[in-house]
Amino acid sequence: MANKKFWVGMLVMVLVFGMAVVGCDTGNNTQPNIYTVTFDADNGTPPVIQTVIEGSSATRPANPTREGHSFGYWFNEATDEEWDFETPVIADINLRAKWDLSDPITRDWEWIQIPHSPTKDSHEAYICKCCGEIAGRRDVPATPNFTWYGDGSAESFSIATPQSMFGFAHIVNGTAQEYGGPTRFNFDGRVIHLSKNIDLDSIPWTPIGDTSEIWNATFNGTFDGNGYAIVGLYVNRPDAVGNGLFGALPGIVENLFVSGAVVGRSTSGGLVGEPRGGIIRNTHAHVSVTSIDATAGGLVGFLNTGSIENSFATGDVSANRHAGGLVGSVLAGAVAAVFTPFFFLLLWRRKYAIIIQNENGEQLCVIKLRRGETLEIETLKRALGKHSENYHMPEEGIKWKIIQELKRRVTLQEK
Numbered sequence: 001m002a003n004k005k006f007w008v009g010m011l012v013m014v015l016v017f018g019m020a021v022v023g024c025d026t027g028n029n030t031q032p033n034i035y036t037v038t039f040d041a042d043n044g045t046p047p048v049i050q051t052v053i054e055g056s057s058a059t060r061p062a063n064p065t066r067e068g069h070s071f072g073y074w075f076n077e078a079t080d081e082e083w084d085f086e087t088p089v090i091a092d093i094n095l096r097a098k099w100d101l102s103d104p105i106t107r108d109w110e111w112i113q114i115p116h117s118p119t120k121d122s123h124e125a126y127i128c129k130c131c132g133e134i135a136g137r138r139d140v141p142a143t144p145n146f147t148w149y150g151d152g153s154a155e156s157f158s159i160a161t162p163q164s165m166f167g168f169a170h171i172v173n174g175t176a177q178e179y180g181g182p183t184r185f186n187f188d189g190r191v192i193h194l195s196k197n198i199d200l201d202s203i204p205w206t207p208i209g210d211t212s213e214i215w216n217a218t219f220n221g222t223f224d225g226n227g228y229a230i231v232g233l234y235v236n237r238p239d240a241v242g243n244g245l246f247g248a249l250p251g252i253v254e255n256l257f258v259s260g261a262v263v264g265r266s267t268s269g270g271l272v273g274e275p276r277g278g279i280i281r282n283t284h285a286h287v288s289v290t291s292i293d294a295t296a297g298g299l300v301g302f303l304n305t306g307s308i309e310n311s312f313a314t315g316d317v318s319a320n321r322h323a324g325g326l327v328g329s330v331l332a333g334a335v336a337a338v339f340t341p342f343f344f345l346l347l348w349r350r351k352y353a354i355i356i357q358n359e360n361g362e363q364l365c366v367i368k369l370r371r372g373e374t375l376e377i378e379t380l381k382r383a384l385g386k387h388s389e390n391y392h393m394p395e396e397g398i399k400w401k402i403i404q405e406l407k408r409r410v411t412l413q414e415k
Helices: 002-023 162-173 341-349 377-390
Strands: 034-040 048-053 070-076 093-100 109-114 123-128 134-139 156-159 191-194 222-224 229-243 246-248 252-269 272-274 276-297 300-303 305-309 317-324 327-330 334-336 351-357 363-370 407-411
Touching (some): 229 246, 229 276, 272 276
Parallel strands (some): 034 093, 156 191, 191 222, 222 252, 246 272, 252 276, 272 300, 276 317, 300 327, 351 407
Antiparallel strands (some): 070 093, 109 123, 252 272, 276 300
């Protein structure tokens, strides 16, 4: 009986041990991780995808082809480094083809002009003629226009386009002949009239009266803005002296608004860098002005001689020394009736009378506008009442732009 119990006990122990062994999972039967390696040839064809077991390496595919290019290698998009095909794969990877852009045999490069807007040629692109690849860009100046100048014998001239403004600067600075234009002329005794608002579109601007190469390349005439604006001024000459819309100015600038940005080494102003006896009157500059070294002013950089009348500036100004909201530094000259931004705010809120008249000079109605406001067509029609049916309406409304006059007359043509 004792032997029987012994063998029964042994059998139970064997069964329990066997169950324990069978129930133990060592993990050797777990499925391995699978990752994808994507090869993007960057040539317009669909990417090639490989599935790779974790810890294994990807297989190098056949080298792709691309017209006008030579294949270099595959690189990891995440690290921008060439991929080593001996590297174990432990995650999903995107590999992209690296192409050689310097093959002198299959690639033919040229600079091609890219028009940016109707007012300027903004830049050129370095383009491969066989495949259209763009390898670089560079800014180019706007094409200057000299037709307004004629033979230069007129007493007054009218400027209405950005290209003409660039032509004007080239004539004064003595660089017009490089563009097929006339020889240098300082416009002494002549008048330049602005007949429209001008947008320089942030094209790099060389000041009118740039004396960096020719000391006497100055503007000696009268520039009458007629209450119009020049916007988009962009002067970026961190190594040059005498920066602004005008550089050196023995002449006169009047009735003008200008906005934009000016950066120079020194003697930088929103409107004029250095008036050499020049006269500035009835002007407003809203320009960010920076002199890397010294002397920066919101309107004028360095007033050595000359005068400023009925003018103000509202832009930011910075320099290591000699920085002023209106003038950076004054050696000699007169400043009269200049306005602070607070006074300008009061002036801006003031209303001005717009007299609407017929072709015989007979007053039809009077409408008051604040500076900068536009008289909309519907407002004009309501003011004219039944008379509006007898006159042609202006196409885009009437923009108040006169700086000095308190009243402006607008003539409507009868139908």
